[in-house]
Structures are given as C-alpha cells and as structure tokens.
Amino acid sequence: MRTKISGVELRRIAMPLVAPFRTSFGVETSRDVLLVRVVTADGEGWAECAAMSEPRYCSEYVDGAQHVLREFLIPALPKDGLDAQAVGRVLDPFTGHRMAKSALETALLDARLRGAGESFGSYLGAARDRVPCGVSVGIMDSVPELLDAVEAYIAEGYVRIKLKIEPGWDVEPVRAVRERFGDELLLQVDANAAYTLADTQHLTALDDFGLLLIEQPLANDDMVQHAALAKRLRTPVCLDESIESAAHAAAAITLGACSVINVKPARVGGYLEARRIHDIASAHGVPVWCGGMLETGIGRAANVALAALPGFTLPGDTSGSHRYFATDITEPFVLADGHLDVPTGPGLGVLPLPDALDEVTTSREWIAL
Template identity: 45%
Template sequence: MEITKIKWQRIKMPLKAPFETSFGKVVKKDMILVRVYGGGKVGIGESVAMPYPIYSEETTGTVINMLEEFLIPILLDKEIQHPSEVSEIFSFIRRNNMAKAVLEMAVWDLYSKQTNQSLAGAIGGTSKEIEVGVSIGIEPTIEKLVEKVERFLDEGYRKIKVKIKPGWDLAPLQAIRDRFGYSIPLMADANSAYTLDDIDLLKQLDQFHLLMIEQPLAHDDIIDHAKLQAELVTPICLDESIHSVEDTRKAIEIGACKIINIKVGRVGGITEAKKIHDLCEQHNIPVWCGGMLEAGVGRAHNIALASLANFTIPGDTSASSRYFNEDIIVPEVTLTRPGFITVPEKPGFGFDLNEHLIGQLVLNEKEYTKDSAEKAFIRTN
C-alpha cells in the first residue's frame, strides 16, 4: 500500500438534543477525523473518543497527542502491504485503542478504495443490509422516555436500548413493558453503574424478559460479571470490559457474558474487531455493533463491520438524523426500509464527505508527510 500523507482534523458537531447516560450528559460531538492519502485516494477514519475520560481513559486530546507523537510517525516510517498489519505495528504501544483505531480505520478505507472494493467487502462482510436499533438516553421523565420509544418503534427500529442507572431502572423498564408489551426487543445498558451489592435489584430485571443487560458492573471487570451471570436468566452483554480478543477469550471461558458488543474504537481497530467476531462465532456467542454517537464516517464504518456474519443482533447504528441536523457525509445514513440500512457497495466506506460542513466545524488540523513527521519515537526492532 502506498501512504504519502496523513492529516487529522478536530471538529465539534452539536447534537440535536442532549444525550444522557450514567456517566453524564453530552451536548456536542467532539471528534477527530483522520485522512490517509496514497495512490490518488484518501481513506477516512473517525475517532470515538470523548473530550473527557469517562467512558475510557482516552480523550480527544490524548488521541491528538498519540497521533502526533507516535502513531502517525510510526506508520509513515513503515511500508505495509495490507491494513491488517497496522495493529501489529502498533501492538507494542499499551492501550490508546481509540487513537490506534481511527488511524487503522482510515487505512482500511484507503485500501478498499485502492483495490476498488467496498469496505464491507474488503473486511469480509457478506450481508447486503443490516438490522439496526436505537439507543435512548436517560430522559427527564418516564413519560418522555415512553414517547421516544413509541416514536422509534413507529420508525421501524428493530431493537430498543435504554440507558439505566440506580434510581432509573425498574420503573422505566416496567413502564415500557406496560405500554408496549413483551414482544418488542428491549435491552438495558447500565454503563458500569452497579456492583454485586445490587444483585437483588439486578435479579429483578429478569421479569422484563430483556434481550440483555449491557455492562452492569465495573468497566474493567469480568470476574464479578461471571458471578452475576450465574444468578441471572437475562443475558449479560460485555462492552467496556472487552478491549481485545484475549479479553474476549477470558470472558467466554469463565462465563462472564452470553453476548458481546463490538466497538471498533474500543478494541483498537477493524482487525481486532474481526478477531473478536470470529472467536465469538466459534463459541456461538452472538455479537452486535455498539455506538458512540458517531457522525457519518464512524457510522459508515460500523455499517461495514456489522455486515460480518455473526452480527446477528441489531446494532446501535441509527440514521444520521437521530443525532444531527446535518451530517458530515453525503448522502446521510438513512433507513432504506423500516429497521434496515443498506450496506454501501461503492469503493471505500461508501459515502462522500460534506466538505462544506466540515470546513465550518473544524477547530484545528495538521498534516504530515514522510519527511515532515517528527520521529520522536520509532521502534526499529
């Protein structure tokens, strides 16, 4: 593969409405776009890191630092034949998965454009369309929550995910079941808000017949999740605890979960995400693609990932209009029929950039060539 230049841009996009979880409230999408140039093509990636270290230790600031000081110089100093080599090149660097992922995603997109194939096809995806659900944050009132659930069901979404936290759990779930019955696919996402001291409360979730409860316990735990899963009928889905295929192997071996949420940014890139997908498929563990309030570029990469065969549960990749008045891609992501998004077939991630909007939103940017990148630290062995 030819890589001649790399550029990052930091942009902030206002959300249509605040999105609240047990972490806090998000009102703007603060993100990094990375462009990798080569062979007359440009590959694009989008970082999912937040401006504050609440989902993980990474932030938009740490991503910029890692790109500038380490990852971009390292990549420009190497000759690679295939995107799968990028994760191995970066493997000696501890964590910083979101920074690694945004660059690797851009390389995958560049490769698929250079080889004239869709990103989904390049990574081995086979589905022509993907089922999608929607994620609903913590609302001001139960009435507002029920109204949103009704609207999204009317729009055809195939799974409803609601955020929960202590004090906002049993009552909202009961209200949804009372209003819509038990036939709608419903799950709860706790974002690590509980401990084993809450086991009696968590066992009450079984009465709602949920698809799953996502990451109820600590963000870095699998041991207590195994203890909890043994007490629950409801499947546990791990999210924040899974950063690699090794984490996945251990979680499966001890029975810490029955489902895994795969996020490209959390696990360090598409290559690692595929390894996790393949291991889960071998062990009959279904997977689905989670969301991080991505704008269009990240959303398109998620669509490509979710075209892999073992993504059998609808993901969080809703339409662009769910979060933004205008997206950074054209056309925007839309439901091509109720509850489904068509996987793009054009080369690369499948959309064009809305350069006019990006130009309005850019806060700062920087580009590097093989000659200009400061090689502050290059591993030579």
C-alpha cells in the same frame, strides 16, 4: 500490498447533537470529533476517532488521541510504506490508545480499498446488504418523557430499543416501557458499569421483563464478578467496556462472564480486531452486535459494514444519521423498514461533503511523513 504514505491530516469538527444524550457517566450535548485523513501514493482514506471529550466511557479522550497520533503513532509508520493489515503490529509497542490506533488503521484500510475498488463490507466478510437497526435511548427526566421518546423511535421503524439505566432509573422505566409497548418489543438495557455485585438482588427484578440482555452492569475490569452475577440472573449478561481485544473476549466466554458481546471497533483497536472477536464468539455460539459511539457518517459507514458479518445476529446501535445530527458530514444514513443499507462503494463507500465538512471544522493539522 505496501502503501506509501505521504502524510496524515488530523481534523477536528464540532457536531451538535439534536438532543442531549445522558448516560450513567454524564450528559453529552455535542461531539468534538477527530477525523483522520491519510494521503497515500494511490489516493486517500478517511476514518473517525470515537474518543469523547472527557475520559469517562474509557481512559481515552479526544485531545489525548490527537496528541498520541501526532507524537507517537503516525511517526511510527514506516517511511517506505506498509500493508494496511500490518498497522496493528507496527503500533502494538505503544500501550493502550486503541481508539487512536483504530482511526489510523481504518483510514489506511479505506485508502487501500478505495485504490483496489473493493468495499469495506466485502473486505470484512459481510453476508448481508442491509442490517437491522436498534436505537439507544438516554436517561430521561421522567417516565412520560421516556415513553414519548420510545414511541417516536418505534414509529421511525427501529427494531430494537436500548434503555440506558443507572441506580434510581432502572426497574420502573423498564416496567413502564414493557407495559406500554408489550412483550413483542425487542428491549435491552445498558448500565455502563453503574452497579456493583451488592446490587445483584435489585438487578434480578429486571428478569421479569423478558429483556434481550443487560449490558455492562458492573465495573469494566471485573470479569470474575460479572461471571458471578450472570449465574444469578436469567437475563443474559452482555459485556461492552470489559472487552478490549479478542483475548478479552475469549477470557470472558471461558469464565462465563457474558453470553453476548457488544463489539465497538474503536474500543478494541480497529475493525480487524473486531472481526477476530466476531470469529471467536461465533466459534463458541456467542451472539455479537455492533455498538455505537455517536459516530458521524464516516464512522457509521464502517460500523454498518461490520454489522453485516454473519455472527452479528442482534440489531446494533447503528441508528440513522438524524438520530444524533441535524446535518451529517456525509450523505445521511436513512432508516428504511428498520434497516440501513451496507455501503457498496470502494472503501468505506462514503466521503465527507466538502461544504458540510468545512462548516463544522474547528482545526486542521497536517503531519508529513
């Protein structure tokens, strides 16, 4: 069904984090978020662009995403409308910019599904009405501070703990968490490409702690070295930044570069491509899980729906809203028994709260078609 588009609003909001979040590529204290609102003949749809303020996680950044949306992606949309499923083909001639493309495609899908009265989860193929949730714990100043943070998250009910690591903050904090909370704790680590193949011997020390996986230990663009590392580790290697498409996922599996995949829809260009990765991984018996990018309730709703697909067999980084924000722009996602409910309303199943949204809005830009 073709959807005629009236225009697109690009809205920037400032979302302070409840605590600094440190990874191997930097420290974040707030999120400069780009929201995309598509207005069609049948209604409107929302989405969140996951690009960060600086190009550290990947080459995209929020100012660049807004620019490419304004100058190239939005003007490329057909004036007589299009099927939301065809957005990817329309935008394909523009190289890269997957996070910007994902936001535009998701907003169009949200609008279409709201008009049809169908939920995002149902459309993607969700097999559950709630999903188990893990939490990502940033690099801390000390091991005691880390242990206190992990204890608090376990008390909240999170069923899996992920520790960010980097050279100098890896074996000892992992050992301390395992010794304090025991072998029953589902525990994994994320390096965000902080190591090289020369660190192989050091990384083998992590094999002693019964980890679910080690995520993205080596460079984003080197599947061959990840395959070599995977042969040396007992701990399963999971790829994140290296997987930007279903084709990348297929190549990684074929090479033996990973035995688990973190699916971040924004990183791969949208939820339709994320579903393709899920299908490829499932066909090869490779578990997947849904990663997070410190999303507001708009992005979190879509992620929770994706995480309900049958191949997402590991808890994702789909934390409750207050893990990152004192006040969300939607009704907050609240953890219950370590799970979040999958929204069942039309489209994403959530909408921004007008007063909360206005309070954090820093700019608005309307692009008519």
